[in-house]
Amino acid sequence: MQGMSIRDLSDNHVAFDLRDLFETLGPLALTAWWRCRTPVWYIAEEDATIDALEWRDGKPEWLRGAELLTETRALHQVLDGVIEGVRSDVPPVNGALSPWVVLRAVDSSWLEVYSDDSNILTAVRDRFSDVRAPVYTADDAATDY
Secondary structure: OEEEEEOOEEOOEEOOOHHHHHHHHOOHHHHOEEEEOOOOEEEEHHHOOOHHHOOOOOOOOOEEHHHHHHHOOOEEEEEEEEEEEEOOOOOOOOOOOOOOEEEEEEOOOEEEEEEOOHHHHHHHHHHOOOEEOOOOOOOHHHHOO
C-alpha cells in the first residue's frame, strides 16, 4: 500500500479529527467496514469511553463507517493506534479481505494514511497542507503492537 503522513498541526496537536478524514475519504468511508487493528488511545469529551475504539480480547468489532462516526461523536483526538477500513457488502471475516484504507495515529503528533486507491491519496494531498512521506508502512501497523 502507498502511504503518506499528514502533519497539519494547531498548538502542537493534530489539527483534524476522524470526521475530517472520513470527509476526505468520501462517501465510501461511510459504507466501508472499519475496525481497530491495534489498541487505540484517544481523548474524548469528559473522558468518555468510546466502545468502537476499545480493544477487547484482541477481537475488535467491525462497524460501518456511518456507525463508527456516530459512536465517536465525543471523540476529540486519536492519539495513537491503527484503524482499518474494508470495502465489502458484509462484515469481513478476519484476514479475508485486504484493507481499502489504513489510518495510523502516531503519538498525537501526526497521522498516516495508507491505501492502494489513488483517489484516496489524491484527496488527502488536496485536503491537507502538510503532507509528507510516511515514516511507517501499512504492514508495520499490523506488527508493531
